Amino acid sequence: MVLTKQKVFRFTFTHFFAVLLTVMFVITVYLQFRLLTEDHCNCSRPVVQYVAKPKYYVNRNYDSNxxxxxxxxYRNRFEELTEFVPYIHSFLNEQKINHDVFILNQVDNxxxxxxxxxxxxxLETKSNYDYIAMHDVDLLPLNKNLTYAYPQLPFHLAAPTLHPRYHYDKFIGGIxxxxxxxxxxxxxLSNKYWGWGLEDDEFYVRLKDANLNVTRPENISTGTKDTFRHIHGKDRKRDTTKCFNQREVTRRRDRQTGLHDVKYKVVSYKSMTIEGAPFNVVNIELFCDRTITPWCDCSGEKTAKKKN
Known part of the structure; x- marks a missing residue:
């Protein structure tokens, strides 16, 4: 009788141990699988956000293809903006130009x-548009003969003989x-020009190096005082500071930077109207490589001098 109980005990214990091993094996495999497939680190994950594309208001009834x-x-020029958008929209409609206005609002620091x-x-518009106007927000064309039609060659609308302020031969700013x-x-354009000025002069050299002649309006009867209206306030200060080695670098032709390496993030699009004139605000964060252009923030110059 004792022998029989021992056999029963051994048999029961053996089976129990086998079941226990099986359960432990299953649990171990499950836990390992969870560890392989789940991220248990506290690292912050990049947030992927959908940025709505702008509305395209182009009037496709015009004859131009x-x-x-x-x-x-743009940055902090609201008064000029409220005057510019309705004016340029009306001006281009009178010329039957298929167009959209994009306010490129820099929102970084x-x-x-x-x-x-x-x-x-x-980069954000090239797939939907055939040409661009590089346009200052504070310059309004007055002469109706200033055409915004498609240019076969770069066309400088705000020519030195017409612009109210800048009259040197190589000037291609304004419009x-x-x-x-x-x-x-x-x-x-070069991405090295933080602050005000000189980016247009460098772009002029780029055009010349590519054998692209800059054309300008002809047979315009008005002059520097009545071809454009400059709505830039006299009390508004321009950021003309030159820090680090900015003055030396930005006097030379930039063969390193341009479309291929501009670093940015579109934070949002806002489709809006002013007095019935439609436009898009593109809120943009630019990024700066301080090893290349430390002058994107001149406040760091004092700190750099102290360390040295």
């Missing part, structure tokens, strides 16, 4: 970079029309 993107670099904003505007192919050919 070409579509114009008016690219307006770096110094203003007009050239990089235009590069971003081109410049250029088709999609030519802007891409010269790799856009």
């Amino acid at each position: 070409h579509k114009l993107a008016v690219l307006v670099p 770096y110094r203003f970079n007009r050239a990089s904003l235009i590069n971003v505007g081109y 410049l029309l250029i088709n999609r192919e030519h802007f891409g050919l010269v790799n856009g």
Whole structure:
């Protein structure tokens, strides 16, 4: 009888142990699978956000097959903006130009970079538009003979003989029309120009190096006082500071930067109207490589000098 109980006990224990091993094996496999398939680190995951594309208001009833993107670099110029948008929209409609207006609003904390904003505007619109207008928000055309039609060559509307302030021969600022192919050919504008000035002069050299002649309006009866209206307030200060080695670098032709390496993030699109005139605000964060252009933030110059 004792022998029989021992056999029963051994048999029961053996089976129990086998079941226990099986359960432990299953649990171990399950836990290992969970560890392989789940991220248990506390690392922050990149948040992927959907940025709504702008509304395209282009009037496709006009005879022209070409579509114009008016690219307006912008920061804190609300009064000029409210006057510019309705005016330019009406002006272009009178010429039956298929167009949309894009306000390229720089929302980061770096110094203003007009050239990089235009590069971003081109990249964001090139698939839907045939040419762009690099357009200052504070310059309004008065003469109805100033045409915004599709340019076969870069067309400088605000010519030195017509612009109210700048009259040197190589000046191509204010308003410049250029088709999609030519802007891409010269790799856009340099991204090294943080602060005010000189990015247009560098772009002029890019066009010349690519054998693209800049054309200008002809047979315009008005002059520097009545061809454009400059709505830039006299009390508004321009950021002309030159820090680090900015002055030396930005006096030379930039063969390193352009469309291919502009670093940015479109935070949002806002489709809006002012007095019935439609436009899109593109809120843009630019990024700065301080090893290349430390002058994107001149406040760091004092800190750098102290360390040295």
